[in-house]
Amino acid sequence: MKWATPKALLRILAVLLLLAGGITYMTAMPGRSFSGPLPTLTPEESRLATALEGHVRQLAGRIGGRSVVAHRGLAQAVTYVAEQFAAAGLACRTQSFEVLGVPCRNLSVEIPGDTRHDEIVVIGAHYDSVLSDPAANDNASGIAVLLELARLSAGTKPERTLRFVAFVNEEPPYFQTEQMGSLVYARACKARGDKITAMLSLETMGCYSDAEGSQSYPRPFNLLYPSRGNFIGFIGNLGSRALVRQCIGSFRAQAHFPSEGGAIPGGVPGVAWSDHWAFWQVGYPAIMVTDTAPFRYPHYHQDTDTPDKLDYGHLARVTAGLRAVLADLSGGQ
Numbered sequence: 001m002k003w004a005t006p007k008a009l010l011r012i013l014a015v016l017l018l019l020a021g022g023i024t025y026m027t028a029m030p031g032r033s034f035s036g037p038l039p040t041l042t043p044e045e046s047r048l049a050t051a052l053e054g055h056v057r058q059l060a061g062r063i064g065g066r067s068v069v070a071h072r073g074l075a076q077a078v079t080y081v082a083e084q085f086a087a088a089g090l091a092c093r094t095q096s097f098e099v100l101g102v103p104c105r106n107l108s109v110e111i112p113g114d115t116r117h118d119e120i121v122v123i124g125a126h127y128d129s130v131l132s133d134p135a136a137n138d139n140a141s142g143i144a145v146l147l148e149l150a151r152l153s154a155g156t157k158p159e160r161t162l163r164f165v166a167f168v169n170e171e172p173p174y175f176q177t178e179q180m181g182s183l184v185y186a187r188a189c190k191a192r193g194d195k196i197t198a199m200l201s202l203e204t205m206g207c208y209s210d211a212e213g214s215q216s217y218p219r220p221f222n223l224l225y226p227s228r229g230n231f232i233g234f235i236g237n238l239g240s241r242a243l244v245r246q247c248i249g250s251f252r253a254q255a256h257f258p259s260e261g262g263a264i265p266g267g268v269p270g271v272a273w274s275d276h277w278a279f280w281q282v283g284y285p286a287i288m289v290t291d292t293a294p295f296r297y298p299h300y301h302q303d304t305d306t307p308d309k310l311d312y313g314h315l316a317r318v319t320a321g322l323r324a325v326l327a328d329l330s331g332g333q
Helices: 006-027 043-063 071-087 136-153 181-192 238-254 276-281 312-329
Strands: 093-099 102-111 116-126 160-167 195-203 232-236 259-263 286-290
Touching: 006 238, 006 259, 043 071, 043 136, 043 312, 071 102, 071 136, 093 181, 102 181, 116 136, 116 181, 116 312, 136 160, 136 195, 136 312, 160 181, 181 276, 195 238, 195 276, 195 312, 232 238, 238 259, 238 276, 238 286, 238 312, 276 286
Parallel strands: 116 160, 116 195, 195 286, 232 259
Antiparallel strands: 093 102, 102 160, 232 286
């Protein structure tokens, strides 16, 4: 048997060190994920859980399918989101375009910043569904969190401007096409010269499990992350690494809930699967906050994605943690 030469061994060692360094660069996050029994919901978190469930049941239960195909539901969802923004005392702006003769609308509200008002933090979620599916987790859960974060932020005085946006047409067949609502929106922001310092896409957030094997990943990330799907994920591409680290660091410092994060090449399956992708296309830093969707949730893009499948207590804990993240991103409130 012929042994490798010293030069060959050095090359192998160098490659291994590069791989280890790359993996560390992508996956090492500040702070530690919370572990152990979750604390009892606070009164505010209990109220949040009730409100979140109410939003999901309205969108995915009473309204149901909301897409260009299910256009009546799409219009009803627009009305509901606009009414909820108004109830929080926030003036709603509409960006409209048509697809196959159906009106499609992005809805947004702003809380103006004080000392750095030209710098904008965008929090977004899509309200449309796959065809006529109820889409409770994907993505009524994200819209529910968006509405509650907007309500909680109303009346505050952040240093940076906070902008909450409900996007249309994230789902196929419009995903990553010219008709994708968030791409239409992000391009308009870039054309206006909006200085967006951070974008958070709230995507499929309501499924959690402590069961062993409840979480999967694209290889080789299955070797690096937990096998229990009991955490919220903060995911970005390599260009948004600083934002991923800032958000998860803030979340871990203030929330008593498990969290995992990664700044991973955008071509890895799942990394670009939401509205943050649109903001990458025009050069804005953006991340996704998610329960990892099909890597955990068995009802993803199925007609069984109904409101009874979600854990509203865990979703409330995540929402409370994200409220602290927004306070950090906007410069304190």
